[in-house]
Amino acid sequence: MVSPRFCLTAIETFGLINNHRFESQRRARLQTMYTFVNTRLLLVYVICQGLSVVTRAIRYYPEFIQCLLDHTIMWCLMFIMYYFQSIHREMFAFATFLDALFSKADAQVTQKCHRQSRMTFLTILTLVGIGFSASGLETVLPISADELDIRRQVYRTTRPERRLPFNIKVPFLDESESPTYEILFALELYLIVLSTVLASSNISVFILAIIHIRAQYEILCKYIVKVGHEHRDELGYRIFYTNIERNECNIQQLYSPTMRRNRGNKRMLMKIERLKWIHYEKTYMRQIVKFHQKLLTTQDEVGTLFMWMLFLKSV
Structure with a gap:
C-alpha cells in the first residue's frame, strides 16, 4: 500500500534521511x-553549483536565469532533506x-483508496522524473554553433560541447576533460535519481495522508447512516457490532431463549428487549465517537506538520 510511511521509507x-x-x-x-x-555529497554538489552560477553563468543573462532557477530548486530539495531529518x-x-489507524472495514472503500494513492504517487513520480530527466536528455541533443560560442565565452572550458545535466564548477579542475567529465556526469545522474525520489515523496506524503483520512471518513459515514436501524449482514442475518474499525460483529439475539418461551409476561419481555x-x-x-476522535486527532497532526512545513519554507 502506498502510504506516507511508504514515502518516508523510500527516502x-x-x-536521504535516517528514521533509526x-x-x-x-x-x-x-x-x-x-x-x-x-x-x-548533495551539500558539496549544491555549493559547487552555486560557484558556477556566481562566477560563470552570471556572464550571460539568459544562462544565469536558467542556472539560478536550477540552483534554487536544488537548495529547496536540500532544505527539505534536512527538515525531514530534523523531524x-x-x-x-x-x-x-496513520497505518495503524487505517480501517479496512469496507473493502470497496479500501480498494478505492489504494487505487487513488497508487495512481497519485505514480503520477507525481512520473512528472517529477520527467522534469529532472529533461536536464539529462538535453546533454545528448545537438548544439548549434551560436550556442557553442556562448558556452565557450561563459564557461571557458576546453571542450564546451560537453555538457552536464547541471552546470557546476569544481575548483582547480576542468569539468569538460576526461575523466572528470565522466565522473561528474555519473554523479549528477545519481543525484537526479535522489532528487526525483525526494521531491516526489515530499509532494506525495501529505496528499496520501489526506486520501487515507478521507477514506476513513467514508467508512465512518457508512456506520453513521446505520444509527437507529437494525444491522444486518449480506445474508440478512441480524448482527451487533463489537468493533466497527475492524468490522467485528456478533450474530445473536437480544434476549435469551428461556425468556423467549415465557409467554406469561410479554410486556416484561418487550421491556427487557x-x-x-x-x-x-x-x-x-460510543464506537462511532471513538473512531471519529481518532480521525480528528490524525487530522490535527497532519495540519500541524503541514503548517510547520509551510512556516519553515517561508522563513
Missing part, C-alpha cells in the same frame, strides 16, 4: 554512514500511527 532507502528504525546495530550504523555520505521521529511516528437494544445503541454510538 530512507535512498539514504533498525534494531540491529550493524544495520543502524550502515544506514547512518550511508545517509551521511549522501547528504554531504524524522515525528514524521515516522505519525506515518506509523428494549433496554438491551438501547444499551447496544449506546455501545454502537
Whole structure:
C-alpha cells in the first residue's frame, strides 16, 4: 500500500534521511554512514553549483536565469532533506500511527483508496522524473554553433560541447576533460535519481495522508447512516457490532431463549428487549465517537506538520 510511511521509507532507502528504525546495530550504523555520505555529497554538489552560477553563468543573462532557477530548486530539495531529518521521529511516528489507524472495514472503500494513492504517487513520480530527466536528455541533443560560442565565452572550458545535466564548477579542475567529465556526469545522474525520489515523496506524503483520512471518513459515514436501524449482514442475518474499525460483529439475539418461551409476561419481555437494544445503541454510538476522535486527532497532526512545513519554507 502506498502510504506516507511508504514515502518516508523510500527516502530512507535512498539514504536521504535516517528514521533509526533498525534494531540491529550493524544495520543502524550502515544506514547512518550511508545517509551521511549522501547528504554531504548533495551539500558539496549544491555549493559547487552555486560557484558556477556566481562566477560563470552570471556572464550571460539568459544562462544565469536558467542556472539560478536550477540552483534554487536544488537548495529547496536540500532544505527539505534536512527538515525531514530534523523531524524524522515525528514524521515516522505519525506515518506509523496513520497505518495503524487505517480501517479496512469496507473493502470497496479500501480498494478505492489504494487505487487513488497508487495512481497519485505514480503520477507525481512520473512528472517529477520527467522534469529532472529533461536536464539529462538535453546533454545528448545537438548544439548549434551560436550556442557553442556562448558556452565557450561563459564557461571557458576546453571542450564546451560537453555538457552536464547541471552546470557546476569544481575548483582547480576542468569539468569538460576526461575523466572528470565522466565522473561528474555519473554523479549528477545519481543525484537526479535522489532528487526525483525526494521531491516526489515530499509532494506525495501529505496528499496520501489526506486520501487515507478521507477514506476513513467514508467508512465512518457508512456506520453513521446505520444509527437507529437494525444491522444486518449480506445474508440478512441480524448482527451487533463489537468493533466497527475492524468490522467485528456478533450474530445473536437480544434476549435469551428461556425468556423467549415465557409467554406469561410479554410486556416484561418487550421491556427487557428494549433496554438491551438501547444499551447496544449506546455501545454502537460510543464506537462511532471513538473512531471519529481518532480521525480528528490524525487530522490535527497532519495540519500541524503541514503548517510547520509551510512556516519553515517561508522563513
